[in-house]
Amino acid sequence: xxxxxxxxxxxQIDREAKRDLIDRHSPFIxxxxxxxxxxxxxxxxxxxxxxxxxxxxxxxxxxxxxxDGETKLAMTTFVPGTFGNEKSHAQVTFFIRPMKKKLNxxxxxxxxxxxxxxxxxxxxEVAE
Amino acid sequence: xxxxxxxxxxxQIDREAKRDLIDRHSPFIxxxxxxxxxxxxxxxxxxxxxxxxxxxxxxxxxxxxxxDGETKLAMTTFVPGTFGNEKSHAQVTFFIRPMKKKLNxxxxxxxxxxxxxxxxxxxxEVAE
Amino acid sequence: xxxxxxxxxxxQIDREAKRDLIDRHSPFIxxxxxxxxxxxxxxxxxxxxxxxxxxxxxxxxxxxxxxDGETKLAMTTFVPGTFGNEKSHAQVTFFIRPMKKKLNxxxxxxxxxxxxxxxxxxxxEVAE
Amino acid sequence: xxxxxxxxxxxQIDREAKRDLIDRHSPFIxxxxxxxxxxxxxxxxxxxxxxxxxxxxxxxxxxxxxxDGETKLAMTTFVPGTFGNEKSHAQVTFFIRPMKKKLNxxxxxxxxxxxxxxxxxxxxEVAE
Numbered sequence: 001x002x003x004x005x006x007x008x009x010x011x012q013i014d015r016e017a018k019r020d021l022i023d024r025h026s027p028f029i030x031x032x033x034x035x036x037x038x039x040x041x042x043x044x045x046x047x048x049x050x051x052x053x054x055x056x057x058x059x060x061x062x063x064x065x066x067x068d069g070e071t072k073l074a075m076t077t078f079v080p081g082t083f084g085n086e087k088s089h090a091q092v093t094f095f096i097r098p099m100k101k102k103l104n105x106x107x108x109x110x111x112x113x114x115x116x117x118x119x120x121x122x123x124x125e126v127a128e
Numbered sequence: 129x130x131x132x133x134x135x136x137x138x139x140q141i142d143r144e145a146k147r148d149l150i151d152r153h154s155p156f157i158x159x160x161x162x163x164x165x166x167x168x169x170x171x172x173x174x175x176x177x178x179x180x181x182x183x184x185x186x187x188x189x190x191x192x193x194x195x196d197g198e199t200k201l202a203m204t205t206f207v208p209g210t211f212g213n214e215k216s217h218a219q220v221t222f223f224i225r226p227m228k229k230k231l232n233x234x235x236x237x238x239x240x241x242x243x244x245x246x247x248x249x250x251x252x253e254v255a256e
Numbered sequence: 257x258x259x260x261x262x263x264x265x266x267x268q269i270d271r272e273a274k275r276d277l278i279d280r281h282s283p284f285i286x287x288x289x290x291x292x293x294x295x296x297x298x299x300x301x302x303x304x305x306x307x308x309x310x311x312x313x314x315x316x317x318x319x320x321x322x323x324d325g326e327t328k329l330a331m332t333t334f335v336p337g338t339f340g341n342e343k344s345h346a347q348v349t350f351f352i353r354p355m356k357k358k359l360n361x362x363x364x365x366x367x368x369x370x371x372x373x374x375x376x377x378x379x380x381e382v383a384e
Numbered sequence: 385x386x387x388x389x390x391x392x393x394x395x396q397i398d399r400e401a402k403r404d405l406i407d408r409h410s411p412f413i414x415x416x417x418x419x420x421x422x423x424x425x426x427x428x429x430x431x432x433x434x435x436x437x438x439x440x441x442x443x444x445x446x447x448x449x450x451x452d453g454e455t456k457l458a459m460t461t462f463v464p465g466t467f468g469n470e471k472s473h474a475q476v477t478f479f480i481r482p483m484k485k486k487l488n489x490x491x492x493x494x495x496x497x498x499x500x501x502x503x504x505x506x507x508x509e510v511a512e
Contacts, residue, residue, distance in 0.1 A: 038468065040467075057314045071463075072190070072463060083424075088481060110200065202335070202348070207327075220349065327496070
């Protein structure tokens with residue numbers, strides 16, 4: 001408490017409303033290209049793959065935070081209206097520079113009505 | 129992952145280093161006076177009661193966040209040096225206005241080396 | 257642009273609506289007690305002295321930031337509803353530890369409709 | 385105070401150290417593609433075009449904020465180490481959805497040693 005809602009595979013869930021709830025709040029991490037030690041790496045984080053989330057004044061995605069394991073790497077905060085007050089995939093592209101052999105990327109999204117949602121972790125092998 | 133470290137009663141822990149680790153990172157919530165519906169309520173959050181935490185450039189308390197249940201009420205971010213680069217209890221006093229019968233206050237502290245730490249929840253009865 | 261609105265002495269302003277606009281957005285800094293080098297100092301920042309500001313979903317105070325000269329010391333972010341969705345003085349008490357002879361405290365408030373507002377600076381002599 | 389440092393055209397500046405100082409702190413905004421009303425627009429903000437900025441524990445870029453005129457659209461905060469503790473262009477790609485005819489984009493970067501730096505404004509015509 002606050003609950004850290006974890007992603008569940010929505011293909012295993014029968015009820016449409018629940019699939020929508022989980023998908024639209026869950027952060028999905030996409031790493032662009034190959035990670036190389038000491039080089040800038042592009043990491044896109046988007047909430048929802050199939051379902052979009054409201055961007056209403058009283059119900060919106062307030063932030064997306066990127067962690068490597070326990071360590072916060074960057075955090076982006078939004079306002080209601082960043083996405084035009086229309087249903088959207090809240091998203092941001094972070095840029096990081098890995099200096100070690102492996103990253104364990106994980107993201108949190110925060111919804112002003114439904115709290116904190118955690119992505120599945122993404123292990124990234126970093127080439128020397 | 130990231131781990132949400134939960135407060136443990138340190139009087140039950142033998143090892144000094146572990147007591148220190150847990151206490152210095154754990155947020156303690158103090159509500160000042162009686163909570164009354166529609167009136168401003170002062171809520172102090174402090175990290176550590178017995179042990180202080182470094183405020184070093186590479187190891188400091190970066191933020192304190194206050195929740196009511198799942199809902200983020202306010203968040204304060206610090207820089208290394210807010211507390212003079214000396215061992216300190218990172219702290220802040222928030223002001224909120226309760227409009228319902230019960231609050232379930234809970235706080236997170238974030239340490240740049242040791243991640244997220246959660247207070248014990250504080251139930252607050254709000255007088256009409 | 258964005259404009260940094262500076263505080264104007266509202267006693268010199270005739271129009272009530274303008275006095276209200278300026279006062280309710282302007283941060284006022286109050287230092288508690290005497291500042292001593294190496295000791296924790298309590299710094300209260302409140303928006304508005306005579307006029308309160310809405311805490312509506314589409315119009316609220318989103319943050320208060322405290323600077324010492326050019327240096328950000330701490331920042332507190334709010335959500336619509338931190339102050340019960342009623343007209344309020346958004347406020348927070350920061351704790352800092354001065355390590356030099358003089359502080360030049362200044363605060364910014366950010367309103368989601370009316371942008372950034374700057375307090376008058378407060379010079380603080382720090383006793384050895 | 386805090387000073388809002390404005391971008392100056394560095395090709396007009398003789399002294400290398402000053403060109404470096406201004407360039408490495410100044411946000412540069414790049415809008416990808418054509419802006420269309422109601423469609424997601426990608427906005428990249430990068431600090432420095434020719435000179436990179438340290439990512440040291442005691443000297444780093446702490447945040448990049450994107451405004452449309454007076455209105456904050458989104459803010460990204462970094463930690464020392466987001467960019468591997470190497471000299472870098474701190475950067476982020478925001479996604480926004482314009483709903484009006486013209487945007488007046490402007491960005492702030494905050495350096496923990498040299499304060500707030502403002503980009504030149506970028507006017508964006510939004511196609512219906």
